[in-house]
Amino acid sequence: MSGLAMPALNEATLARRAEIVAALRAIVPGEGTVDDETGMRTYESDGLTAYRQLPFVVVLPETVEQVAAVLKYCHENEIRVVPRGAGTSLSGGALPLGDAVLLSMMRFNRILDIDFANRSATVQPGVTNLAITQAVAHEGFYYAPDPSSQIACSIGGNVAENSGGVHCLKYGLTTNNVLGLEIVTIEGEVLRVGGKHLDQEGYDWLAFMVGSEGLLGVVTEVTVRILRSPETARAVLVGFPDTENAGSCVAAIIAAGIIPGGMEMMDKPAIHAAEDFVHAGYPRDVEALLIVELDGPQVEVDHLLERVEKIAHQFGATHVRVSQSEEERATFWAGRKAAFPAVGRISPDYMCMDGTIPRRELARVLQGMADLSTKHGLRVANVFHAGDGNLHPLILFDANQPGELERAEAFGADILRLCVEVGGCLTGEHGVGVEKRDLMPEMFTEDDLKQQQRVKCAFDPHHLLNPGKVFPTLHRCAELGRMHVHHGKLPFPDIPRF
Amino acid sequence: MGGTLTPQTEDEVREAIVWAINAGEPFEVVGHGTKRSISPPTQAAATLDVSGLDGIVAYEPEELVLTLRPGTTMAELAAEMDKKGQMFAFEPPNLAPLLGAVGEATFGGTFATNFAGPRRLTAGAVRDHMLGVHAISGRGEAFKAGGKVVKNVTGYDLSRALCGSWGTLAVATELTVKVLPRPETEVTLVLAGLTADEAVAAMSRAMGSSADVSGAAHLPAEVAPNGVTGPATALRLEGFGPSVSARLSHLQTMFAAASLSVLDEAASRALWSAVRDVTPFVGTGHAVWRISVAPTAGPEVAKAAPAGSRVMFDWAGGLLWVEAPITGDAGAAALRGAVAAAGGGHATLIRAPATLRAEVATFHPSPAPLKALSERLRNAFDPQAVLNPGRMAR
Numbered sequence: 001m002s003g004l005a006m007p008a009l010n011e012a013t014l015a016r017r018a019e020i021v022a023a024l025r026a027i028v029p030g031e032g033t034v035d036d037e038t039g040m041r042t043y044e045s046d047g048l049t050a051y052r053q054l055p056f057v058v059v060l061p062e063t064v065e066q067v068a069a070v071l072k073y074c075h076e077n078e079i080r081v082v083p084r085g086a087g088t089s090l091s092g093g094a095l096p097l098g099d100a101v102l103l104s105m106m107r108f109n110r111i112l113d114i115d116f117a118n119r120s121a122t123v124q125p126g127v128t129n130l131a132i133t134q135a136v137a138h139e140g141f142y143y144a145p146d147p148s149s150q151i152a153c154s155i156g157g158n159v160a161e162n163s164g165g166v167h168c169l170k171y172g173l174t175t176n177n178v179l180g181l182e183i184v185t186i187e188g189e190v191l192r193v194g195g196k197h198l199d200q201e202g203y204d205w206l207a208f209m210v211g212s213e214g215l216l217g218v219v220t221e222v223t224v225r226i227l228r229s230p231e232t233a234r235a236v237l238v239g240f241p242d243t244e245n246a247g248s249c250v251a252a253i254i255a256a257g258i259i260p261g262g263m264e265m266m267d268k269p270a271i272h273a274a275e276d277f278v279h280a281g282y283p284r285d286v287e288a289l290l291i292v293e294l295d296g297p298q299v300e301v302d303h304l305l306e307r308v309e310k311i312a313h314q315f316g317a318t319h320v321r322v323s324q325s326e327e328e329r330a331t332f333w334a335g336r337k338a339a340f341p342a343v344g345r346i347s348p349d350y351m352c353m354d355g356t357i358p359r360r361e362l363a364r365v366l367q368g369m370a371d372l373s374t375k376h377g378l379r380v381a382n383v384f385h386a387g388d389g390n391l392h393p394l395i396l397f398d399a400n401q402p403g404e405l406e407r408a409e410a411f412g413a414d415i416l417r418l419c420v421e422v423g424g425c426l427t428g429e430h431g432v433g434v435e436k437r438d439l440m441p442e443m444f445t446e447d448d449l450k451q452q453q454r455v456k457c458a459f460d461p462h463h464l465l466n467p468g469k470v471f472p473t474l475h476r477c478a479e480l481g482r483m484h485v486h487h488g489k490l491p492f493p494d495i496p497r498f
Numbered sequence: 499m500g501g502t503l504t505p506q507t508e509d510e511v512r513e514a515i516v517w518a519i520n521a522g523e524p525f526e527v528v529g530h531g532t533k534r535s536i537s538p539p540t541q542a543a544a545t546l547d548v549s550g551l552d553g554i555v556a557y558e559p560e561e562l563v564l565t566l567r568p569g570t571t572m573a574e575l576a577a578e579m580d581k582k583g584q585m586f587a588f589e590p591p592n593l594a595p596l597l598g599a600v601g602e603a604t605f606g607g608t609f610a611t612n613f614a615g616p617r618r619l620t621a622g623a624v625r626d627h628m629l630g631v632h633a634i635s636g637r638g639e640a641f642k643a644g645g646k647v648v649k650n651v652t653g654y655d656l657s658r659a660l661c662g663s664w665g666t667l668a669v670a671t672e673l674t675v676k677v678l679p680r681p682e683t684e685v686t687l688v689l690a691g692l693t694a695d696e697a698v699a700a701m702s703r704a705m706g707s708s709a710d711v712s713g714a715a716h717l718p719a720e721v722a723p724n725g726v727t728g729p730a731t732a733l734r735l736e737g738f739g740p741s742v743s744a745r746l747s748h749l750q751t752m753f754a755a756a757s758l759s760v761l762d763e764a765a766s767r768a769l770w771s772a773v774r775d776v777t778p779f780v781g782t783g784h785a786v787w788r789i790s791v792a793p794t795a796g797p798e799v800a801k802a803a804p805a806g807s808r809v810m811f812d813w814a815g816g817l818l819w820v821e822a823p824i825t826g827d828a829g830a831a832a833l834r835g836a837v838a839a840a841g842g843g844h845a846t847l848i849r850a851p852a853t854l855r856a857e858v859a860t861f862h863p864s865p866a867p868l869k870a871l872s873e874r875l876r877n878a879f880d881p882q883a884v885l886n887p888g889r890m891a892r
Binding site for chain 2: 115139140162164176185193197199201203204205208210212228229231252255257259296297298299304356357360424428431432443444447449452454470
């Protein structure tokens with residue numbers, strides 16, 4: 001793991017390995033505790049494969065009681081814990097530590113309750129995102145957030161990362177679709193928050209937990225809202241001779257009061273890579289390609305498609321094609337969905353970035369990226385959730401060439417700095433993890449990060465849950481709790497004293 | 499002896515809080531105070547009035563982003579968004595008449611309380627639309643979280659998490675919110691004569707259909723607002739004209755067996771603003787509860803209301819507004835017991851005279867482990883308890 005500093009190993013923990021494994025095995029017997037190298041290899045990495053680390057020991061509990069007992073034991077013995085769902089994180093959120101228990105939640109794989117009358121589903125965290133939709137589809141319902149890894153990723157991981165997907169402009173991120181959670185704290189306490197009702201009273205624990213990247217607690221049950229599937233969906237493919245007009249077209253669609261189910265953009269390198277791979281019928285002579293998908297009642301979709309077509313022509317679109325069948329709609333998407341593997345065909349390796357920008361800055365950011373591409377001597381292709389400004393630049397490199405990985409990482413960091421500079425953020429949906437951890441100061445001041453870490457301290461005062469993720473510098477909670485108040489001065493001297 | 503500080507800038511807010519820490523003199527934090535009577539009285543003699551931090555900082559309709567200072571009034575924001583055909587999708591209620599308050603609600607108070615209106619059912623609450631926050635903690639330190647773009651998972655989601663914390667963790671000085679297009683038109687289909695149980699079943703069917711219903715309320719005869727005869731079960735459809743017409747016929751077919759009528763755009767707006775602002779209970783002097791439960795549990799929980807109560811159902815049955823006579827605990831124990839028996843939720847005492855407030859907890863009691871965590875969270879932001887002490891206690 002060159003270049004990535006992780007917390008120093010706790011020697012005392014390492015020295016007690018046999019005893020710790022035995023204690024964990026007493027809680028989670030049989031195959032539920034894995035301590036042999038071959039068995040643990042599976043867990044050495046997540047979706048961010050550039051980094052690998054063999055876990056200290058792997059535990060796969062099956063019951064809430066086991067999770068609570070494991071965490072309580074780890075808390076009492078000051079042993080670190082890395083929670084893991086399906087391991088599809090693109091930011092290294094589930095990267096193991098050499099002295100930490102890797103807590104896999106994948107045996108929590110049951111759907112507990114489906115309540116169509118209240119439009120909710122309660123599931124265990126190891127259930128995959130797609131499995132929720134599959135469990136409710138027979139009644140015409142679905143679970144809206146659909147990250148591209150939805151076949152594999154777990155709902156527990158979605159909660160940890162606040163996952164999005166192509167439909168989140170209209171239907172929200174995970175945080176907007178979670179109604180309730182059961183959480184086990186590092187002390188082994190089981191908390192239940194929310195439920196089938198809307199909103200919570202007291203502090204918004206759901207808001208703290210969703211997107212907390214496994215640093216605050218371990219989720220053992222998730223209640224989500226399910227929605228009626230849209231009656232129909234149609235897509236329009238729009239090509240532009242320049243990216244500026246493509247960006248303006250997206251803005252004009254939104255200004256017209258239209259929130260499409262999905263609105264994706266690809267730049268020329270991405271269009272060519274995708275077209276070469278899946279032959280989706282994309283035009284090759286354009287600089288930017290938009291896929292705009294409208295969903296809802298048939299009448300509404302037809303009505304809005306007309307409006308979108310009109311707007312596209314106003315902004316100088318050179319190609320406008322509306323899907324005439326479900327098959328054609330699928331073909332439009334096939335290229336976009338295959339964009340990552342398509343880029344994988346033309347380059348030995350690629351790195352997927354994930355910044356968000358205000359859309360009005362699109363042309364400037366794409367130009368900036370072109371300049372950076374020259375500077376770092378590496379190619380870049382862009383796919384873009386255009387509706388919400390979430391960019392996924394794919395940096396092409398060859399890890400077998402000495403120095404290229406480092407150059408790709410430097411290029412990626414420069415892109416994210418550019419996103420922040422124009423008013424955007426470091427990550428739109430993949431999470432900070434270890435990947436963007438050291439860039440956090442680009443976006444946040446020391447005081448911003450200290451306040452975030454005080455939240456961490458309220459949940460986990462000894463930094464035992466997923467340490468080394470999200471925060472570039474770990475401050476001791478005692479130090480963070482100290483007050484440094486400047487004495488004396490009374491503001492507003494001209495008002496009556498109290 | 500009390501007094502009021504009226505900071506005009508972020509830095510003055512910070513100075514005021516630093517002063518409070520040093521002097522050991524906590525603040526009640528207020529905007530225009532329209533919802534002040536909801537919470538128990540704070541244990542603070544001094545007041546920090548942040549309504550002077552007002553005005554829109556940036557409004558970018560094409561980015562769906564609005565940045566504002568907390569003292570900006572909801573009315574001013576609505577007027578600005580209206581010019582661009584946009585709105586806050588969470589349909590903020592104006593509770594001032596219900597609470598007998600004068601003045602215009604501010605965004606800061608809306609953020610602090612997380613109260614959303616009928617469209618919360620499908621569009622989410624205030625917290626679902628929060629994107630970024632700048633605030634001063636009870637430690638007297640400025641910090642920010644989130645950002646000014648609609649999709650952002652960088653760090654803990656504090657702009658959402660601070661929403662609904664009743665000003666007990668930090669004082670917001672700048673907020674960024676997601677805005678959305680205002681529907682082109684709306685109509686409401688009314689089903690007449692249903693019992694609460696029948697109404698909730700009908701609303702559940704409607705919400706589970708592809709009609710994309712954006713409001714579902716049941717108004718028993720005794721709470722039906724002007725122009726509507728109760729019991730009335732109202733289903734609102736919003737959006738583009740042709741789409742609204744098509745979805746209306748869909749619902750009319752679905753409920754062909756019921757006694758149906760249609761409210762046009764103007765009548766529909768009037769009905770939903772009455773539901774949103776709880777108009778039927780304005781000026782009656784009785785206690786008012788706001789109760790959130792699973793929608794199908796609504797009718798059962800309503801039965802726990804004390805004799806002489808009136809109940810209005812919103813959120814397809816999941817939000818109960820209960821007006822209860824002020825005798826005994828005004829139904830607190832029975833209603834909260836029914837909420838627990840129904841599988842969870844919360845009952846908040848929204849309107850009550852001081853005597854009742856002294857007896858009955860405003861907020862639904864939380865279980866012990868959450869209470870302990872709340873205390874630790876509070877310490878993480880405001881260790882000296884200088885911000886609204888007592889407001890979220892109990």
